[in-house]
Amino acid sequence: MQFKLVNILKETITEMYDDIGELTFNKMWYSPEFKYKNSVYFSDFDKDISSLSTATLIKLVDNNTEDEYLFKPGMLEPTGNRKGLRIKMSEFKKSYPRQAELLMKKQDVKVKENLYVNELKKKKSGVPETILHALKETYPNNWGKISEPGCETDYGVLDIFPAIPGERWSILNFFDTNPGVIELLVNRYMDENDNQTREGFKQWILDNKEELFGENSSFLPVLIKRNLQSFQSGWKLESDTINIIKRDYPSITDKDIVQHCLGAKIDRFDGKDLIVKGKGIQVKPLKKIEELPKGATKVYTNGMKDWYKYQLKDGLEYIVYSTEKDMIVFPNKRYWVSDDGGTVIHYEKMVPNPFV
Secondary structure, three states: OHHHHHHHHHHHHHHOOOOEEEEEEEEEEEEOOHHHOOEEEEEEEOOOHHHHOOOOEEEEEEOOOOOEEEEOHHHOEEOOOOOOEEEEHHHHHHHOHHHHHHHHHHHHHHHHHOOOHHHHOOHHHOHHHHHHHHHHHHOHHHEEOOEEOOEEEOOEEEOOOEOOOOOOEEHHHHHHHOHHHHHHHHHHHHHHOOOOOHHHHHHHHHHOHHHHHOOOOOOHHHHHHHHHHHHHHHHHHHHHHHHHHHHHOOOOOHHHEEEOOOOEHHHHOOOOOEEEOOEEEEEEEOOEEEEOHHHOEEEEOOOOOHHHHHHHHHOEEEEEEEOOOOEEEEEOOOEEEOOOOOEEEEOOOOOOOOOO
């Protein structure tokens, strides 16, 4: 009766408004910290938030659960990068008290048990190894490695759910360190278990591997969709960077550029996305840069890792930050990386002509 009443109220409310702006989101979380204004956050939308500019009512739909949230425009404000929306918890709680309680409980547990995605995706947490082990047990007949001229991979899932149509390397092989996938797993684990710990999370993955990753799993398409979003973005970024390099350095041709096959050891373990005229480079997205005192440069990006600098001895010479149209290049040394990989401070100057 309660759910029927809620649906009737939703229908009545929506009929009162002429212009309903609707966005589908993949991420929703609560941050109690003062600098984040004690707010509930929504992000990873299917459309730009600018599409809501004329809306008289905003409907946010959870892509994972299909839950709907209705807000008047003044209740939501854009985040700093204008790619997300937030609402103060006090306001959110008035309309959705049960969901507010669940979000606050999850946040408390994550703090207590250190179930933060940025920590869980690191090798030392044991979670990446656990996910790969679960995949190996789930797909024993598809577990192997590619050993072909120009393509040497480590062991992984082959010939099912390809990351790129026609390729052998599976998108499942990227689950172990993908923040979106790990976040979905953590949320499901917390929904299904009263006692929540990091070790319990790893054991839960192994105990539920078929339900999570099996070929007939209803949850697997959700995980694949989330991973494909970041994978396709990264693959496109590499292709765009190759085009920029050839545009800015006309003497460089396709034969001077090596883009490794999916799953290549040299990419996964050495950090070399591309090799241009014998020089290894790691490619990251460029969001924004700031000039700092004493010649340092702050770069806002995604997925940057501190261990890349230790691959300099193995030929990883440059870190390239790229957009669809331009790029900047730094030597692979003397930089600081934030824990979430979203901010880098380079103490070396940009390389003006890296491929000359």
